[in-house]
Amino acid sequence: MIWLRSILYWLAVPVVTPVFCVIAILILPLPPVLRYRIIRGWSWTMLKWLKFTCGLTYRVEGIENLPAHPSVVMCKHQSAWETLALQHVFPPQVWVLKKELLKLPIFGWGLATLSPIAIDRSNRAEAQKQLIAQGKDRLAKGFWIVIFPEGTRVPSGGYKPYKQGGARLAIDLEVPIVPVALNSGEFWPKNSFLKWPGEITMVVGKPIDPTGRSPLELTQEVETWIENEIQRFGGIGPCYSPGNHGKKATAHHEA
Numbered sequence: 282m283i284w285l286r287s288i289l290y291w292l293a294v295p296v297v298t299p300v301f302c303v304i305a306i307l308i309l310p311l312p313p314v315l316r317y318r319i320i321r322g323w324s325w326t327m328l329k330w331l332k333f334t335c336g337l338t339y340r341v342e343g344i345e346n347l348p349a350h351p352s353v354v355m356c357k358h359q360s361a362w363e364t365l366a367l368q369h370v371f372p373p374q375v376w377v378l379k380k381e382l383l384k385l386p387i388f389g390w391g392l393a394t395l396s397p398i399a400i401d402r403s404n405r406a407e408a409q410k411q412l413i414a415q416g417k418d419r420l421a422k423g424f425w426i427v428i429f430p431e432g433t434r435v436p437s438g439g440y441k442p443y444k445q446g447g448a449r450l451a452i453d454l455e456v457p458i459v460p461v462a463l464n465s466g467e468f469w470p471k472n473s474f475l476k477w478p479g480e481i482t483m484v485v486g487k488p489i490d491p492t493g494r495s496p497l498e499l500t501q502e503v504e505t506w507i508e509n510e511i512q513r514f515g516g517i518g519p520c521y522s523p524g525n526h527g528k529k530a531t532a533h534h535e536a
Contacts, residue, residue, distance in 0.1 A: 287475045289334040297326055302391030313396045314423050317373045320395060324365040331365075336478030337468055341370055343485035347459065351425045352488060353416075353451040354459045355503050357511065358429035359437050359466025362481060366465075367427060370483065374425040377412060377446075396424065412446060413453050420454060430503065437466035437515065438522040440508075448491065448499035457488035460503045462510035467518020477519045484510050 301323035308316050331337050339362075354371060356363060367374065380399035383389045393399075398415040400408040416426055428447035435441045451458045463483040469476045486506055491499055515521065 283475055283477060286335045286478075290331055290476060291474070293327070293330050293334075297323060297330075299387055301326075302387045305391035305394040309394055314373045316394055317396075317424075320391070321368050324368045328365050328369065331362075331476065335476040337362075337476055337481065338479075339366060339465075339481040339483060341483045341485065343487075344370070346485050346487045347371070348457055348488050350456070351420050351423060352457045352459050353447055353454070354425055354427045354461060355430050355443075355447045355507075356427060356461035357463050357507050358431055358434050359463065360434060360469040360471060362465040362469045363463060363483075366481075366483065367461075370485070371425055371427070373423060374427050375419045376427045377429075396422070398426065409446065409449065412450055416450050416454055420456065426450065430500065434466070434471040436471050436522065437464060437518065437520060443500050443504040445496040445500045448494075448496040448503070451491040451499065452494070452496060455491070457490055458499060458503060459488055460486040460506050462486070462507045462514075464511060464515040464518060464521075467515065467521040470520045473520070479518055481518075482514050484514065486510070 301320055305316065305320045308319055311319075351372070354367070354374070356367065364376075375395065375397050377398045377400065378392075379402050383393045383397075383399055385392075396419060398412060398419060400411045400415075402408055419426060428450070430443040430447050431441040432444055433441070447458065461483060463481060465481045465483075468479045468481055489499065489502060516523075
């Protein structure tokens with residue numbers, strides 16, 4: 282049954298995604314935030330289809346912690362699921378991603394219409410400059426900025442040191458950091474075709490003021506909060522694996 286449900290979900294992806302990519306290109310003349318609100322229909326459709334086919338739902342705690350103005354979101358990254366759900370939990374947002382994604386036919390073109398912060402990850406110094414410059418521009422346009430501090434998806438129960446780029450961005454832009462914890466990988470694992478039924482939990486933390494703080498200090502606070510929260514509510518899904526979760530005390534935080 283899990284296989285059948287997952288197949289039904291994936292059958293919709295090559296049908297729905299190209300349609301919204303074409304729509305994204307057609308509405309390019311519209312203001313960025315309006316474009317975003319229209320294209321967000323793609324993730325709404327996929328989340329509804331995910332619930333219908335796979336029985337996978339979610340709940341959000343701490344939504345009252347959202348600041349009134351655009352901020353930097355630093356979110357745990359376990360699955361592709363959060364790339365759908367974040368669009369419906371937070372106000373209009375942009376993501377930080379590698380610029381190569383924008384070169385993909387159709388999908389990349391549609392992605393470009395969402396005003397992402399595209400950086401060259403092969404050059405760390407240049408990437409940070411691009412992050413700050415583009416970040417200022419997106420905030421001025423009313424977008425929130427979403428960063429996955431681990432830099433990649435990490436399986437539930439696993440651990441990867443958090444990078445300091447998000448903290449540096451918040452300091453330079455003088456906006457709060459909103460930490461987000463979740464356990465999506467326990468139901469929709471990294472690189473998995475299968476999706477298991479259940480309820481994913483996403484928790485939005487209180488804003489962290491970057492004033493007078495160092496990037497390392499901020500990153501450590503975000504990491505500690507997120508990892509502790511996951512230990513509080515995680516470990517209940519069928520795909521959870523203890524791994525090396527919690528082995529962060531001696532980890533090196535990259536710039």
